[in-house]
Each structure stands twice: as structure tokens, then as C-alpha cells.
Amino acid sequence: MKKFLNYFALAVLVFLIYFGITTYPKLNLISGFSAKSSASGHFLDNRPLQVIEQGDNDIPLVKLATNAINEAGKFATSSVYGIMERKAIYREGLGATLINDDFDTSKPYEVPKRSKTKINLPFPYGDNEPKDTVFSNIDYKKLNAAVANSFDKKGEKAKRTRAILVIYKDKIIAEKYDTNFNKNSRLLGWSMTKSITGTLFGILQKQGKIDINKPAAITEWKNDNRAKITVNDLLHMNSGLEWEEKYDKICDATKMLFKAEDMSRVQLEKPAPFAPNSHWNYSSGTTNLLSGIIRNQFKTHQEYLDFWYSALLDKIGMHSAVIETDMAGNFVGSSYGWATTRDWAKLGLLYLHKGNWNGEQVFDESWAKYVATPTNTSNGRYGAQFWLNSGGYFPDVPREMYYASGYQGQMVAIFPSKDLVIVHLGLSEKFDFNGFLSMVVKSIK
Structure with missing residues (x-):
């Protein structure tokens, strides 16, 4: 015994x-x-x-x-x-x-000032329901089949699609939601938030407040090999900074998202084993560093909080959108953007129209081309805070497509020559985007 x-x-x-x-x-x-x-x-x-x-x-x-x-x-x-x-x-x-245990929940905090004036126009430029439009060049049977086939049958958990929205020539031609979700449901975009953060630099550049080709103004980098890293390098995930991005293990990305008090500093404190513009490495830390750089453009924290909404989100009617903050009060620009499916689509429409929103130029036309141009070390997969298909990652989908993308299959896909935006929100990395997107595109003659 x-x-x-x-x-x-x-x-x-x-x-x-x-x-x-x-x-x-x-x-x-x-x-x-x-x-x-x-x-x-x-x-x-x-x-x-x-x-x-x-x-x-x-x-x-x-x-x-x-x-x-x-x-x-x-x-x-x-x-x-x-x-x-x-x-x-x-x-x-x-x-x-x-x-964490050190966070003072009684401490006063600032919140963004929002402008949500109702506009008496149909979607996407106003708050009214979209007008029903039938296009003679669309095979609706094929389109509806592509959408329907993207959802699980009752009891299944394979495709795990929550929402799909297809917009052609500014008109909704298909829209479907899974059980428990509808047009008013806020859904997490995960890394689609990166495309929002990147867009703010296009707006700052149009306003003459930043030159993305100049070195990032970071005091801690002044006296070492990181001094030459530009905002352009950061936007392209091409800075040479060290970073590990895995979601199924303890790594830089998961420690930042679930432990860091100030997420804007995690990437900032990393060394640079590679020269700028020589080594592409996808990094949520880089995008949160960019959020910190945006913060440094303003004298007060309130101005920083307001800018994200007044300059972009509320300006294009993404009134459901909320970008969540870390313990230090910074927007988690890498990952924590929420919005309804229709509002996520508005981000795609803004790029489809090269920065023009119902007559107002939010960013210069050249910015849309900039974000959709491959960085020279990504094999045609990445531009500036947007993913690309220029290298044929989705072989049956037009190479011109570029898209905001997030963990578990979030996507806002933009097809410039097709006048088309497709939104998918769900819970599976295994979703067949190649088959779905190609079938939707083929339904438009």
C-alpha cells in the first residue's frame, strides 16, 4: 500500500x-x-x-x-x-x-463625442432603409445560392457564418443573417479594425498633418537602428521589428491583447532584427503602435478619442461602430472594432469610391491605390493595413480584389471594376472564401 x-x-x-x-x-x-x-x-x-x-x-x-x-x-x-x-x-x-488588479475603476475617464445626426436618405448614405433595386445583369438564382450555401444547416457547426451582405452599385442585392443575429447586431471585426486604423493615416495625410514617408517620431528609437523606420513601413507591416503573431499559443500578440495595460507600447519596445522595408511580418502590435502615433498627433486625449469618429466613422454613417480601448485609454486599433454588418460595408464602399463619401472627399483618391498596392516583401498578399489578392491567394477571384480581414473569417472585400462590396462575418477560419466570392462575382454578368 x-x-x-x-x-x-x-x-x-x-x-x-x-x-x-x-x-x-x-x-x-x-x-x-x-x-x-x-x-x-x-x-x-x-x-x-x-x-x-x-x-x-x-x-x-x-x-x-x-x-x-x-x-x-x-x-x-x-x-x-x-x-x-x-x-x-x-x-x-x-x-x-x-x-488587472491594479486598475482603478473609480478613476474618471473621457469618452468620444459622437455625432449621429439622422440623414433622410436611403442606405448607404442615410438612415432610411435601402430602396429595392433589381438589376437585369444579375443572376439572382446563382447569387442567392452562393449566399444560402454559406450558412450551416440546422445543427451544423462547420461554416459558422453569421452575416453576409452583398452591395452592387451602392444597392444591397443580398443580405442574410444566422439565428440570433440581424441587421442591428454589432459584430466584432477583429483585425478588420486594422483597416480603420490605417484609413486614419490617409485622412491625416490629406489634412496635411502627417507625412507617412518620414521616420516615425518615436523618442525611444532616436539613437538606434529603429530611427529609420517610417510610418509607411509600419503601415505595410514592413518595419523589421520583432514580433510573433499566433492565436493558439502564448506569444507577443496574445500577451498584448490579454495582459498589456498600454498596447501602443508593446511593439515599440521590440528590437529590429531586420532593416526597414526588407522583411514583411504581420503584427497586431504594429497597428497598436500606429494607434499610439495617432494619439501623438493631438494635444489632448479627448481630441484623439473624437478624431476616430468625427473624421471617419460618424462621417460615413458608421454610427453603430465602437472601437474599444485598453487600460491606458488607447484605441485597440488592431483588433477591437465592432459594428453592424451594414456599417462594416460602408468602410468598403468608402474605398470602392476612392475616398469619396456622397460628394465629400474623406481621403485623397491616391490613398485607395496606396493601400491596395503590394508591399514588396509580402508576395502580393498585403498592402497598407489591407490584404490583397494580387498574388492569386484566392485563385478563382479577381486579382484586383483587396479586403479588410479578421480572425475567424471576417471580411470586407472590395472589387473596384465590379462596383462591388461583399461582407462576411462569422466564426470559422476554414470558410471557403474562394468558392463563395467567385460564385458571387460570377452571378453578375
């Missing part, structure tokens, strides 16, 4: 050591993801916790978390087997923020 107990104790010890090395460090990220997702989904989109747990949090490891929502306090908590509890608070105007 004593021998058995010794073996049992040894087995327990080995298990605890293994658990401590392989799993325990992940608990912070697991409960952090779950708390943040629960708070955002519930308070931004009114989703019941059960819907969040069965959808948003139904991914490996994260689904191990136990979650609770406090309606009165407007926060969510999550833990894994009662270990490593994390908390995310909701603040109107700023969305949900994952906080």
Missing part, C-alpha cells in the same frame, strides 16, 4: 509539474479572452451569456472557462476551474476593457 501511495504521489507531482509548465501560464489568457468576449458581446450587442458561450467562446481551451456577467456593475468575470479569474469592465463609449 505504501509503495502504491508513493507511486501515486509521484504521479500527482509529475502531473502538477506538467500542468504548471504547459497549461497554467495559459489560464491567464484563456480567462482573459473569455471575460473580454463575454463583456463585449453582452454589453455591446445584448447577447445572452449562453449565446456567447456557445458561439464566441466555443473554441479550444477558451470553452473551459466559467463566466459570469454582473448587470448592475457592468462587468464580466471568467476563470478556469476557479483559477486565474479575470475581469472585463464595460464603459459606454469605450466598450469592454480587460483589466
